[in-house]
Amino acid sequence: MHDMRGIAVDKHATYKTLNPDGESFGPSDGGQRHRDSKTLDYLVTILGFGLCFAWIVFCLSEPISAESGPMFNWLYLGSGAAAALLSALLTGGSRSDYIKERIFVYRATAVLTLLSSILLPIALNIHNEILTLIGFIVGGAGAGFLQVLWGEQLTKHEVRFASFASPAASIVSGASVALSLPGVPEGINLFGYVAFPLVSVGLLFLKADRSDLSVKKVLGVYGKEGGAHATRENSTASTSATEAERRKLDTRVLKLMFSVMIFSLLCRMFDVLLYDYKDPFAFFGDSSLFALVVVGTLFLLLAALLKDRFNLALTYRLALPIMVAGFVGIALCAKSQVALSVLLINIGYNFFDILIWILLADIVIRRALQPLRVFGAGVAFMFVGMALGYFIGDIIDSHILQGDIQITVVAMMCVLSLVMVAFLVVPEGSVFGFLHGHRPLQSEADTRDVGVSAGEAGAGAEGTTQRAAGAESDDFGSRLDANCEAVAVAYGLTRREKEVLVLLAHGRTLNIITRDLTIATGTARSHMEKIYRKLGVHKQQELIDLVEGFDSK
Incomplete structure (x- = not known):
């Protein structure tokens, strides 16, 4: 076999004898243990990543009160954006401090998540709005850190794993929230406020412990031998990050993150504007949960059917026109086809969201950038976009109720925004550049x-x-x-x-x-x-x- 330069490559031999963990792929017991271990790592990542999404989706969709619901949402997302940005800024320092900063993020995630899972059920049960507000702010910060760390775990494997894990996590999140809603009294849903975050954090620590960061090290309970091992590992991690820390996020990556913010803003804005319609997918929770499962399933089916012909740029081609169709439906049909329009908007957004996670993982792996830095910035832009969506949507909704503006005008402005993003900010050629620019x-x-x-x-x-x-x-x-x-x-x-x-x-x-x-x-x-x-x-x-x-x- 020859590669593209005509050099002989014995790919078959290396693939049979080698793997990422330095073990044999042969029919021996060691090879079987490796495959079992790798499968467990994959399942832990998908389930933990999916439950992290489920926690965020649940907190944003579970009604608190008609008056203060939007405020809770944008405060939750604002604190999450601040936490994600902090994780990105922390890793921009000297190489010797990188492992300490990473451990800090893990510890902060565990503490904030635990506090939120304690505060929110108590606050909602006793109907204390101040305590609920504090619980949402703490939970938002924990969710921001948690998403960044799960993004980092995606980069522990090859890029094609991220292409599978991201849509699979979408299915897990939508199905988990949908299954947790029926028959649970409002405000004291222990699945959403307790089980989702704590299980996700537990799986995160399990995954990190199985890869490159022991739980004992994070908790600071290792002995003398463990401390020496930690020092050696710190040195290795610092050396590996030497060149990566000097790399800056270039203009194309920043444009990609800006587009994430715009997509998130537009989708979440209509969550506020279109709340008084009959949702045909109420049996599954709502349209957004149904869209999560549908998009994740469609993505995996397309990848399985097309195999080597499947191109991630196809996801971008699908996301834009589907979202535009949703906004056009609102503009032309007003509220007569609002259910279908909302479903299309959510489907388009979720296609784009899956693509973004894969692209960020690819950027980290291909360019050897710091994962916390890239995913921290990406999650910060995403959370800011969603927070602005709820905030702006609440303002526009009040003007619509007063008759100052029509929702059709808002929908057409959203279409214009998407067109500008598609042609000026992140055209399809840029997506191809991310995917194929390594040649x-x-x-x-x-x-x-x-x-x-x-x-x-x-x-x-x-x-x-x-x-x-x-x-x-x-x-x-x-x-x-x-x-x-x-x-x-x-x-x-x-x-x-x-x-x-x-x-x-x-x-x-x-x-x-x-x-x-x-x-x-x-x-x-x-x-x-x-x-x-x-x-x-x-x-x-x-x-x-x-x-x-x-x-x-």
């Missing part, structure tokens, strides 16, 4: 050289073409070596692991690596397993893609 591009100078060479006549032209091709190959090789150097620094590889990485990136097989470095086969395999584990890949082509797409600047 090395030929420089303009190389293109001009090849063009001139092809245009020349005779033997001189042929020689020039060959020289240009050779120069291009040399340029690609030097660029690949520079990327390997940057990857080795960013992921904390040893000197020998870096040498093995270079050979793997050039498509060399295990036997060739053993021969070129004059080392035993077992030693070479051990180095390869450690590299795969550190880089979060489990076959050679994935490693090649990661190195080629790595920004070495």
Whole structure:
């Protein structure tokens, strides 16, 4: 088998012998244990991530009171945005403090979530509005931290896992909230206010403990041996983050996050404006819960049916027109088709929401950025958008009731906003750029050289073409070596692991690596397993893609 540069790649051999955790994939008991462990990690991530969503959805949809409901919502989301932003800002400091800041976020998540699960049931049961307000603010901050940390856990696996986990979590969240609502007295739903957050946090700590951050370390209860181990792990994490901390979120990423805010604002605004209609999906809770399950299921079905032909940009193509159709339906049919319009708006928004989580995970993995920094900013923009949606929606609703403005005008303004986002802020080409921008591009100078060479006549032209091709190959090789150097620094590889990485990136097989470095086969395999584990890949082509797409600047 050959890769796109014509270099022989023994993908089959490496895939059979290696995996991200440095274990064998063969029919041995060890391989079976690894598969069982990996399946458990996947299930824990999907369930915990889904329950985190369920907690947020429940707190925003469960009615508190007709007068103060919107205020509780935007205060809940505002505190969540502040917590997410704090997690992003904390990780922008020096490399030596990164692990301490990460542990702080874990501890803050646990404390805030526990306080909220205690305060809210008590406050709602005794009908104390002040205590309820405090509980929502504390819970919002805990939810902001929790979403960021679950986003970080998505990056512990390959990108394609995020493409599965995000829609699966959408199904879990919608179904969990729908199942928790029937027959429960208003205001004391222990599923929504207690079980969802505490189980999600428990699963988060279980997942972190199984990967790279022990619960004992977070709780500060390790002994002398544990403390020494923690110090060594801190040093490794800091080294891995050296280059990542210097990378800034570029304009394209910020535009993507701004579009998240706009989509969230428009969707949540109509939650306030369209509250007095007969919802045909009341049997499932409401239209938004039904949309969560439908979109998650459709996404997984499309991915299963199309397989290799499935492109995440298709999700963006679906999200925009579906949301626009919902707003147009409100503008043209007023309130006669409001149920269908609300469903379309929620379906379009949920398609976009799933895409965003996948893109953020891809950005972190491909560019080796700090997960807390990227997801912290992403969740902050998302929560700010939803908070503004509730706040602005409450203001517009009062003007609609007074007859100062028509809802059809508001709907058309939403359509205009979506069109501006689609064509000016994040056009479809930008989404393709995020998904495919990791391939090395030929420089303009190389293109001009090849063009001139092809245009020349005779033997001189042929020689020039060959020289240009050779120069291009040399340029690609030097660029690949520079990327390997940057990857080795960013992921904390040893000197020998870096040498093995270079050979793997050039498509060399295990036997060739053993021969070129004059080392035993077992030693070479051990180095390869450690590299795969550190880089979060489990076959050679994935490693090649990661190195080629790595920004070495």
